Amino acid sequence: MYFHLQNLINPIEQDEPDPAAANALQEGLGGQFGEMRTMMQYLFQSINFRGANAKPYKDLIQGIGTEEISHVELIGTTIARLLDGSPEYRGKPDDPVDLPGARGATPLNIALDHGNIHHYLVGAQGALPVDAVGNPWSGSYVYNSGNLVLDLLYNLMLESTGRLQKCRLYEMTDNKTARSTISYLIVRDQAHENAYARALETLGVNWRTALPIPKTSAERFPEVKRLLDLGLQSKQYSFDLGDQSEAGRIFQGISPSDDGTQLDATEQAPEGVPIQIAPERPEEFSPGADPELMALIEATAAMEMADIDATFGKLG
Structure with missing residues (x-):
């Protein structure tokens, strides 16, 4: 069973609406290496897992997959906040529909030449299950071979590529709303890289010679450095209300990132922050x-x- 705590896993900073940044972030949500992909891939791997003696690996994959649900919520909410609000629109719910904006401003004109028009036509200023060019998310992205080593290798590659793309996303925008979420996901992707790398090491796989964790120099981003200084890249949560997870048998010891930190799997979940429901948008009905x-x-x-x-x- 899965339970939902009505908190976001990380705070989202306040800034101006930015539909272009929202569209770029769609790649991190619904792209081939986005959060919807990691969520579905790890959950299917854990659902289909075989071998009771290998339970710690199932628990590790399932814990990360559960966290990815919260990442989908976080990045989707961030996209919605980047879209929320139209320039010059100051309408009220009781305004006549033929005068939707202050001084007769057209409230949704930003949709015509910024980002993805479907964010406004279809999503009512909200996130969509698509990539940055509008392609629908596809279940064919999910890799689940049933072979533990192959799945772990593929998961490590997926997290490495996802972190690389998020570093590019960070370089594309200076919007504080976008960067607060991007930087958090960069660091958590590194934590998941560490998890899969350590899991492979326990199985005797020398992953470093074939699949090195990419050197993105992400620590030069100030928001990322603050989280790294807190050791967030070396924590893994169980999200297990029954306290039955054995993932800590794997996620321990010196971090594979070679940053001098110790891996820590003692926490059930981060504290999170309260979710705020977005205001009504009369111009979107x-x-x-x-x-x-x-x-x-x-x-x-x-x-x-x-x-x-x-x-x-x-x-x-």
């Missing part, structure tokens, strides 16, 4: 909920919360 519908939504939410309280007890 989103959510388009009239008073009667809002009343129904609130009544339904109250019923669902009562059911949760009855099943799990009241949450603090």
Whole structure:
């Protein structure tokens, strides 16, 4: 079972809307080496895993796959925030539809020549399951051979390539909203590289001669350096509420990154930060909920919360 804590795994800095940066970030979400790919690849590998004696490797892959769900949430939310808001638009929900912006400004004109027009036409200023040129995410990206060594090698290559692309994304924008998420994902990709590299070493595979972790010099990015100084590249979380994960039997010892840190798998999950729901966007007719519908939504939410309280007890 999977549970959702309504926190983002990392804070997102505030900055101006930037549809071009949002479109570039789509590659990190729905591209061949993006977060949707890592999430699905690791979860399918863990679902299909065979061999009870190799459980620590299953737990390691499943823990990383679970974290990748939160990465999809983080980068998708970042894309939405980069899209949220239209220049000169100061409309209110009760404004007449034929005068949508201040002084009659056209509220969605930015969609015509910035980034991906589908962010506005289809996504209501939100993320889409596509890459940076609009190609839909494909399940054919997922690699799951069933052979542990092959899967770990492929996972190491996937994390290495993903980190390389995120370093390029960082160089493409100075938007603080984008960079706060990109820098976090760069460091966590390195942590996952360390995990798969160490797993291969425990199996006697000399991965360094065939697949060196790329030297991206990412530590020169100030946001990345701050996270590296905190040792985030050497932590791996279990996301295991039952405290049954054996991934710590693998994720231990000196880091394969040769940065002098020790690998640490003692934490269940990072603390995270509260999720803030984005404001309504009347120019997108989103959510388009009239008073009667809002009343129904609130009544339904109250019923669902009562059911949760009855099943799990009241949450603090």
